[in-house]
Amino acid sequence: MAVRRPGGETVPVSRLKHRQLMAALLLGGGAPVPVPHLMRALWDDAPPPSADRNLKTYVHTLRGLLSPDRPRSAPIRTHGTGYLIALQPDELDLLVFRDHVRRGRRSARAGDPETACRHLEHALDLWHGEPLQDARGSTVLDDAAGRLAEERLAAAEELAELQLGMGRHLEAVARLRPEAAAHPVNERLWEQLMRGLHLSGDRAAALRAYERLRKALAEESGLEPGEPVRELHRRIRELRELRELRVSDSASSASSAGSASSASSVGPTGPVSPADSTGSASSAGSVSSADSADSAAPAPSALTAPEPDPAGPPSPAATAPPRQLPRDLTGFVGRTEELVRLRSLLAPWDGARPHHVVAITGAPGSGKSALAVRTAHAVAGFFPGGQLYANLHGATPGIRRLEPLDVLGRFLRDLGTPPHAVPDDVDQAAAMWRSLLHGRRTLVVLDDVADLAQIRPLLSVPEGNAILATSRENFVLVDDCVRVPIGRLRRAEATAMFAKLVGAGRAAADVRATGRLIDLCAGLPLAVGIAGARLANRPGWAVADLVTRLEDERRRLRELEAGDVAVRSSLAVSYDLLSGGASLERTAARALRLIGMLEVADVTPYVVAALLDAPVDLAERALERLLDAHLVECDEPDRYRLHDLVRLFAREQAERTGQESSREALDRALEAYVATTRLAMELTGYPRSTLLPDIRLRENPVPLASGREAQQWLDQERSNLLSAASQGMASAADRTVRLGLALVSETFWNLLYTGHRMSALDVTRRALDAGSRLGDRVLTATGHYYHASALCLAYRYAEAFSHYERQLALYRELGDSYGEQRSLGGLAQTCNDLGRHGEAIAYAEAQLALSGAIGFGQGRFYALLMIGIARRGLGQLDQALATLEEALSHLPESVHPLRYEATLREEIGKVHLDKEDPVSARACFEKGLVAARAAKMPVAEPHFLFGLARSHRLLGELDRAADYLEQTFSLCRATGNEVLEKEALEEERVVLAARGMLTASENGSTAGRAGTAG
Template identity: 55%
Template sequence: MTFLMLGGLEVRNGEGRLIPIPRLKQRQLLVALLLKANTPASFEYLTDALWGEEPPASAEQNLKTYVHTLRRLLSPDAPRSAPIETQANTYLVTLGEEDLDLLAFREHIRRGRGTAQDHRAEAAHHHYQRALDLWRGDPFPNARGSRVLNDAAACLGEERLTALEEFSEIRIGLERYAEAVPDLRAAAGANPTRERLWGQLMLALHGAGDRAAALHAYERLAKAVMERTGLEPSPTLRDLHRRIISSTEVTRPVSPSGPERSAGTSVTAGNVPLPRQLPRDPGGFVGRAEELVRLRSLLSPWDGGLPHHVVAITGPPGAGKSALAIRAAHAVRDRFPDGQLYANLHGATPGLRPLEPLEVLGRFLRALGVAPQAVPTDVDEAAALWRSLLDGRNLLVVLDDAVDLPQVRPLLSVPEGNTVLVNSRRTFALVDDCVHVPIGRLRHVEATTMLAKLAGAERTGRDPEATAHLVELCGGLPLAVAVAGARLANRPRWEVADLVERLRDERRRLRELEAGDIAVRSSLGVSYDLLTGSADHLDREAARALRALGVLRVPDVTPHVVGALLDVPAEEAERALERLADGHLVEADGAGRYRLHDLVRLFASEQALHRETRKALDEMLNRALEFYISAVCLAAKILQHPRYPRWTSAGVTVDVTPLPLISPDGAHEWLEHERVALVAAASQAMAAAEERTARLGVALAFAFYWFLYYSGASSDLFLISRQTLETGRRLYDRDIKANAHNYVAIALEMNNRAAEAVPHLQRQLHLCRQLSDPHGEQKALGSLAVIYNYQERHEEVLRCAEEQLRVSKAIGHRSGEHYAMAYIGLAHHRLGRLDQALAVLNDALDKIRKDDEFRSYHEAIVLEKLGEVHVDRGDPASAKACYENALTCVRAAKANIAEPYLLLGLARASRLLGEIDEAADHLARSVAGAQAMGIKDLDRQLAEEQAALREARGAEAAPVRSGVMTP
């Protein structure tokens, strides 16, 4: 269906036939819904639109009946398919610009303004022409009657007139004078005192060669202005008139300026009451104690000094900036004896355009006693008069909900003693001497108190766990908490847990956080729409970045990751992220990382699904995954972690330029910072339906698996390894399954479940032999040797390690050979063959130092086992040297998980050498490391060494329990 309202209301079906809407109330309902297209329309709003301030007692039932009837009129065969959706207590019509002429008009105007600012006049002309061609007459004359609809029609008429003026300036700039004259003549005739129109008409007529008509137009304007105001036209129009008379160059478009005033004439009336314009102090205000104290110190200094002249409260959508500003203003109102001025600038009010600076100045000047006819119509003149009137006064000016700095800049330069308190989603970094008071999420206790105040303390107290969960789901965002409280207050039979259950589903969470006209989604939507509708390329790129952030579900990102998502350089992505940070749609920290509030992430995901194709979304995610994989592999190479040959690629190739990582410290730091994001990205990808995405997720998990192992992240390791196995099964990929079985086994062993690990390794070994994969086979054998060692099955350790050595030699895999030799030596040691163990391990050490690209990792393994042999041979000095060298190796490889084991060996060797204090220090650090990484298999050995140390010292000490040594 197509809906037309820029003229008489019409609805046409897909074949272009008119769908009759016979009754006035049905037409009024439809217009009211169309005015709120894509925004939920509340019962209160629709009631006002249909009946005004005196609705009938049956209004609610009548409204439901009208909606039902309207659905049947629009879609007789399937009323439920009509584009009117019921959401809680609201109704929503979802339409695109091709479905509604009003949306198409506004979109063309937005594009026209953007191209005009880019100095593409012909393109701007095209968009304005298409926009104005959509008008067929006055808006919906067949559906008016209530104040709401009459006012809306008037506002649309003003939008059309403003668009015509902007279009006329473009036409005049293109010297299309004759084309401009008919539209301007008609519009000026209908608006006899609108100076901008008349000035444009004069220019067009003169440019078209009709000088006499241009002069006559001025005479008509002058007569109308004199009759209505007793004044002459503005100096700009009078100057244009003189230049037309003298045939001076007059092709410059006209901007209106203020009425002329005689020098020395006062523009203010006497006995003007002091302005007291602050809205009511918000009674339900909770929290923000620290911010209020800071605001009071700025607006009313404790030492009696002058207040700060500009204070800006900034924060994300829904953070409660307006409530905080009004509460702070009331708290200091006595400090400003000359009054308080207030204006809601509608920077984030759905459906309302932001106020222009001149409108705000006009309101304030009139409030200060300036006669309406004396208010300048030029911004600079009005700002100058504003400063003059404030000189010597003490006024507090509250500018609520500013869209950006240009909207308020003319009002900010106030004389000493006056203060402007402004709140905005944008940061006012360019304002001189402006103090910023940023606000974000409520503290948990504040949010809980707010919820209890709205929904009832008894109710929230009945289930404190559900209350805490509800606050968590709202993310501490005051708007979300307020909406949740309002929903509970309106539904007395609901328990807190009922709303929690509804909010658990991310797909409906934003829909549930709506109460009447107040909604988290629409609040975020205003900030987003300002970016998408901006003429600034960077704003539009920021909107695209926000959508991209909704694609990748990780806790935080860097510019490199966002650059990969958007397929742009990291520097360009960073500029877009900083613009989002300025608008408080992302949170930034000093380390170049950016994160989204959970509710903003859900909104971003919705916008991504709405604006991008499925293919584009998959490509975005895949680029980010490829970036992560390339960076992890580079970091692993720098750190000499075992590289991941072809059998760990999960069937995908990645050819992406990774991060500029150079040093081991830099590589390890990057991995540490990205660990949580890597796990989240791999998990998200493996759950995806698209096969390449799932395979990239597996490849990423395989790539950073050993980093998780080295870091001792056993829980992450177990979860991600299980998911790789499930994905391999889903994709019917035996290569993935084989490697996944290995990683599941290692994760089980780390979680002290070695017995469960053996079947996985046996399954891997079977699969690798089926696939003729010797690399995987030797890996499975090596891992089996490790598990059998934990089970003290030393003959089987020897058997598996010797078989691994054989397979590795056959394929020329040096690292596999050296790893196998380490466990052959260990098995001989455990079986009491110390000389054989020593010979094998020394041979392995020599080979590693000559030919092993992962020398640090494998050298540490062999040195640890050599240390144990030297201890049992009665050579603690050699053992200590081995442990010290091994520690150097694992620290170079950042293999943190090995340190507690080596420190324990070092403690034992030091004790045997009589270095008791040194031994105690090593043992304490071993205990601390084991406790930090949750290593339980050292408990017994740590307790034994503690007992031996006590005996050596001849002193009593507390025992070691569960990896914790107490004094």
């Protein structure tokens, strides 16, 4: 253990007792640690007669080590009957570790495993060596070290479980190997390791792991592993034996086929490589669907047919089976789940016949062809009749797509039909096609299919044969067709692909730049491949150099070109097919252009209807057509989005059609957002701002029917509303700017009351800039008000005061008394927040007089509230209470009284606490909490919970206080209230100290924070 002084100098703590004392204080996590607990940490239950004096000496020595020039300023402080180390939560690894673990568990419960993994990885990265490794020697510290090790191990197990569930099996195995070795009889760790090895394709290692566990358990306790581990072992062993049997039988069948015809023997299909045969297991005893594909049944012997008629088509056995598959890509990575499913469809593990039509569908550049070729090679051994392949050029720029008769003719000739015998009629050719495939087991790969019409004559193949097609279309109308849609690559898969192209060392040299490049390529295999190819041809470039070029949206599509391969041309084929098609296709193409122009994350049919100036049902049909063409994505009903590269392409097309039409479409979308937000605010009971001049709306709102439905819409659309408002306010057109400002005005109170501080700050700053740019003093004054309110929510009071001052000056220039009194109220509030209570009273009294003159009751109430708060700040508690109770009797009735009641109850409760009357305070906070919840003010709830925690602590009800603090922490983090969270941490230390004193008096023992938290 060593101490690092403020200047950066590191001083070793050489004596064991000093290290033990430091460890015991740090385990308190900043909370007071009672002297009896420190005694036991140093001497167990046998302290020397001089223990008290020695402890004080050790404390003095540590203070000198921490701060040699000013020992009294060292963070070790005397507190009550103990000592504490004053530190912030982010200054102690233990607290940071526990915070990351809590956040990780919360993310896992919320269904966000990526974030959960990230938090748990951060938590575990803080560990270096054994806990308290140079400070042990007492029962207290040894026990604490054991608990810390258990905390770390639990986090490691949870991370491994998440990684296994997400398909990150190799990462899980890498983390589990050393953990399992360090804990040879921990069955959960070894079960996880077995699963990870099995799902990574290394069944032999999984079986060896079981044997190591079984041997260790037998040596230590004479017991066998538990039933879940034994069941997993049995399943893995059976699957391995079944696969070995399949290999043997398949080789035998191939040999038999070779003796029956002139065809070369067909060997067994090799297993998918370990990197690609991963899956996920849901329980200790389960195995992934990868097993089904890996243990598929052997291929039957080739059938022997009679001698062919020289005048007609040959029989299936007369010619060698075709082997037309393109070379499998050596750089192929990922798509594990899709590969498993495709193998199970085309080569069922139970020996059943293959599914006769399977379609891989996906967006342009998503890697459909590569996946089809990888799949076809994986199952080739199950099709002794051969493998036919044709690229139909359905989306190949500059190349005529093949017609059905072209494909049929080629395949008939490949199967041995003389060229002069190939029919020139599609129906006759299809009949001959079916006859030739009868009795065979042939895999037909139809790559890059434009639409169903292009391949319909080929689809009705006899049982035992299979069609594997790839297309940008969805193939929903094909009878008995199984569609396997693919999207973007996962981050890990795209990174692995990129590393294969440019070299692992180059990709790992700047991990952050590599991750950003993957994001800029939207996880699209085509884009990642082009980026990798460009860097491979430019050895002098770092990954960051290409990232810099891709960051510029105007040139990103141009940068993603390599030779004749380009993302733009790939997208253009699909777009051109739509824009040159029938009426619905042309509408879909127009919708794509306009969605690309609108800067929101996703759209609904109602928004697209506004963009198109068309009925909602037509907009929905257009979106579904885009979905069928894989130009939009739809992860949840009625929500459609573009990935970034499609958005850039769509925006290019929109710019070509003319900015005027795009601006008019943007105005219509903004009107729809404003109209629906206004309706939602009315239904949910949020206050609606009246500061802006009303703007005439021509679009109808989404038909929301209830407050619950409206709140759900607000939650779902919040980020879109803010993005659309910002886009509108940045426009050069006056009406568009005003529509953006109107949207800010409609959403403002919802943002404030739900605690979206950073969003409120950003959008209100933009609103202020927009009003100033227009030269409109009313809009500028309103912008100052909104931005000042957001700054107050973020505890930036001095900045808020400046904006209220400028707002006041503008309203006085305009002669607007209503705006003037509002500004005075804002100034009073910020003065109170800044501790300038005398100034606050002056501003509030001016607001009180002006509100009375214009008959504005809400202003009168607010002025009394501010005066009451100021008097409390000045220590005039009786006057403060009288003023606040007067305000309570003047609650405004017309405008959301619950909101004002909640605020007032909190302030009265604080006065009661200052007057040492926790019973009255508790009653105020309870009523205020009810009012805040009824007024839908989640941002206010943690303040009332904190007040209740303080009240119960003062009443001696420590368990209730601790419960309310836990709720406070939870809501502070949910609403981003870091200031209140720090206050709650201080209160928690007081509660823990009180709990420790009670324990000492009742049981003769105490416990610090390290023993009770986590």
